[in-house]
Amino acid sequence: MNEMIAPRRAARLTGRIDPVAIEAVTRALAARFGNQLVTSQAVREQHGHTLTWTPNEPPDAVVYAQSTQDVADVVKICAEHLVPVIAFGTGTSLEGHVNAPLGGVSIDLSMMKNILAIHPEDLDCVVEAGVTRKEVNEYLRDTGLFFPIDPGADASIGGMAATRASGTNAVRYGTMKDNVLGLTVVTAEGEILKTATRAKKSSAGYDLTRLFIGSEGTLGIITEITLKLYGIPEAISAATCQFPSVKAACDTVIETIQTGLPIARIELADALTVRAFNNHAKLGLIEAPMLFLEFHGTEASVAEQTQRFGEIAEAHGGGPFQWATKPEDRSRLWQARHDVYWAHQTLRPGVRPLATDVCVPISRLADCVTQTARDAEESGILAPIVGHVGDGNFHCGPLVDVNDPDEVERVKNFLERLVRRGLEMGGTCTGEHGVGQAKMKYMLEEHSPAALELMRTIKRALDPKNIMNPGKVVAV
Numbered sequence: 001m002n003e004m005i006a007p008r009r010a011a012r013l014t015g016r017i018d019p020v021a022i023e024a025v026t027r028a029l030a031a032r033f034g035n036q037l038v039t040s041q042a043v044r045e046q047h048g049h050t051l052t053w054t055p056n057e058p059p060d061a062v063v064y065a066q067s068t069q070d071v072a073d074v075v076k077i078c079a080e081h082l083v084p085v086i087a088f089g090t091g092t093s094l095e096g097h098v099n100a101p102l103g104g105v106s107i108d109l110s111m112m113k114n115i116l117a118i119h120p121e122d123l124d125c126v127v128e129a130g131v132t133r134k135e136v137n138e139y140l141r142d143t144g145l146f147f148p149i150d151p152g153a154d155a156s157i158g159g160m161a162a163t164r165a166s167g168t169n170a171v172r173y174g175t176m177k178d179n180v181l182g183l184t185v186v187t188a189e190g191e192i193l194k195t196a197t198r199a200k201k202s203s204a205g206y207d208l209t210r211l212f213i214g215s216e217g218t219l220g221i222i223t224e225i226t227l228k229l230y231g232i233p234e235a236i237s238a239a240t241c242q243f244p245s246v247k248a249a250c251d252t253v254i255e256t257i258q259t260g261l262p263i264a265r266i267e268l269a270d271a272l273t274v275r276a277f278n279n280h281a282k283l284g285l286i287e288a289p290m291l292f293l294e295f296h297g298t299e300a301s302v303a304e305q306t307q308r309f310g311e312i313a314e315a316h317g318g319g320p321f322q323w324a325t326k327p328e329d330r331s332r333l334w335q336a337r338h339d340v341y342w343a344h345q346t347l348r349p350g351v352r353p354l355a356t357d358v359c360v361p362i363s364r365l366a367d368c369v370t371q372t373a374r375d376a377e378e379s380g381i382l383a384p385i386v387g388h389v390g391d392g393n394f395h396c397g398p399l400v401d402v403n404d405p406d407e408v409e410r411v412k413n414f415l416e417r418l419v420r421r422g423l424e425m426g427g428t429c430t431g432e433h434g435v436g437q438a439k440m441k442y443m444l445e446e447h448s449p450a451a452l453e454l455m456r457t458i459k460r461a462l463d464p465k466n467i468m469n470p471g472k473v474v475a476v
Contacts, residue, residue: 013082013466017103021081022060025105028077029063036064047088047098047106051341052438053354053402054096059086059106066111068184068192068223074107075221075467076190084467087217089159090132094355095436097163097216101471107221109158115139116224123229124181124198129158129222136227145229148173151432152338158222164214166432168337171257171390172264172296173230175432177213184224185212188463198226211458216434217469219462233296237306238265238330239321241313242288246270246373246385248316249289250366253389255312257362261305265294267337268394270373272347272384280343281336291318291389292337294330340386344397348382353397356415356438358422359431362392368425369394372418379414381407393431420445435473443474 029037038044039061048058065071078085084104091098100106112130119125120143127136132154136147149160151167159165161183166175173179182196195208212220243249249268256263268291269277275287291313295305313319324330336343344353360368369385376383376398387394396418400411419429419442429435429442443452455474459466466476 011082011465013084013102013470015102017060017083021083022103025077025081025083026061029061029074029105032073032077033063033070036066036070038062038064044106046091047086047108048100049091050096050099051092051094051355052096053400053408054099054437057099057101059084059100060103062088062106062108064108064111068112068186071107071109071186071221071223072190072192074105075186075188078105079189079465079467082465082467084470085221086469087129087158087162087221089130089156089162090154092153092155093159093163093436094433095430095438097434097436097469097472099437099471101437104467109156109221109223112158112223118143119198120145120229122198123231124226125229126224126226127157128224129156129161131157133157133160140229144232146232147179147227148230149176149179150338152340157225157227161213161222161225162215162217163434164432166388166391166393168265168267168294168334168388170388170393170432171266172262177210179228180209180213181226181228183209183212183222183226185220185222187220188465188468192223193220196226214434216436216472218459218473219468221468233264233298235299235302236264236294236296236325236330237302238292238294238324238333239306240285240290240292240324240333241318241321242286242290243313244288244317246289247366247370248318249291250369250389252291252313252316252318254362254365255316256309257390259308259312261308261312262297263293263305263309263390264296265292265334266388266390267292268369268385268387268389269337269340270385272382273340273344273386276340276343276347276384277336279346280339281332283333283336285322292333294334337386340395341397344384344399347384348399351399351401353384353399354411354415355395355397355433356418357387357393357395357431357433358419358427358429359391359393360422360425360427364425364427365389365392365394368421368427371421372396375414375417375421379410381411381414383414388431391431392427437472440473440475
C-alpha cells in the first residue's frame, strides 16, 4: 500500500548516458538549431578543455546558443532524454568545470553578446552571459562608469558569476557575489526565471541570486546578469615595491589591510614570478619578492594613501617604489600580471604550470605563503607564487613534467599539502577558482557532513534529474 501512494521519484542520471539517448537528442537539436549544433571532434574537445591535468572529457555535441530561449530549448530537449547539459563561456576555468564526464551537450554562450541596458543614474547595467569583462568596460568607457571585477583572463560575465569570480580589485570592490544585483537563469526543467529586481537591496524572500552565483552550472544556467557599476576614479596610481622576502611582503599586506587603508589592488609576486614577468613581458624588474599596487580616489586621497603605504612598506624593509601613472604604463604592468599563467611557462619551457589557489584569513597569510614556498623547495618542485593577497588569496603554479611519474606524484602530494595547510589555518580549498572536478575531494574536509547534505538536498530539489553539469561541486 505504501508503495502505491508513495510519490513517484524522477528518473535520475547516474552514469554515462546511453548512446541511443544521445542520438535522439542530437536529432532533436539538429531539427531545432541547424548549423548552431556542432558535433566535430575538434570542437567537442575544445569544449572539454581544461587547464588542469584533469583529462579532457569532451561533450557529445555543442550548441551555440544565441538567446535565453535557445538555452531553455536545449535544456528541455536534454531533460526529456536524461542527457547532461554543461554551460560553456570562454573556457578559462581552471578546475575541470566544463568537462563532460558522463557525456552530454555543451551549451556555448559566447554568441550571447548583447548589452541589454545601461542605467547610469542607478549605477547598473544588464548584460547577456557571453559578454566578457573587457567588452563591458569598453562599452561603458564613455559613460564614466566601470565594472571592477577583474579575474585576469577576459572571462565571460556568465562564467564569472557561475564560479563566483574575484580577482585583482576584490580587496576594494568585492567579488562577483557583491556586484551582481540579479540574474536570469534557465532551470533544469528549461524554465526561465529572474532571481531579483534591480533594487540595490531587498528583504523579500530567499536570496536566489547568491544561490546561483558560484553554483558552477550545477543548479541552472545563467543567461543574463544585472551588474553593479562604479564611477571611474578621478586619480589612479600604480606601483611596484620590492621586498627582502615573501614574508616581509605579506606582513606589509597584513598591516595595510588591518589599518583600513583603502587600497584598490595589492598583488604578490615571488622572485620566480618576477623573473617570469621579465621573460614574458620584458618589464626589467629586479628579481625579488614584489607587491603590485594600485590606488584609486581623488588626487589628494591617492597621495595620502601612497604616503601611508610607503611608511608601512619601509617598516618591513620594502622599497624602492617604481610608479606607473600613465594609463599605458599601468596597462602594461597589469597585463603582465594577468598573463602570469603564460609567463610561468617561460621558467621551464615545454612544461605546463598547474594553477591552483587557496585562501586563508589575512592574519595567516604570511605563514601559509612562506610554508608553501619552503615545502616546494624541499620537495624539489618549481612552484612560483602569485596572489590577490589583499584578501588572503594566493595562487601556486607548480611546473610539472606529466611524463615523469615521480614528479607527478611529488606535485600531487605538494598540492594536497597546500590545500590542507590552508584548511588547517581556517581557510578554504579555493578562494576563486571554484570546485569543479578537481577539488570535490576536499569538500568534506572543508564542510561538515550536515552542510554537504544540505548542498545535495538543494541540488536534488533544483535538478531532480541530475542533468546540470553532473560530477561537479558535490556528488549526489
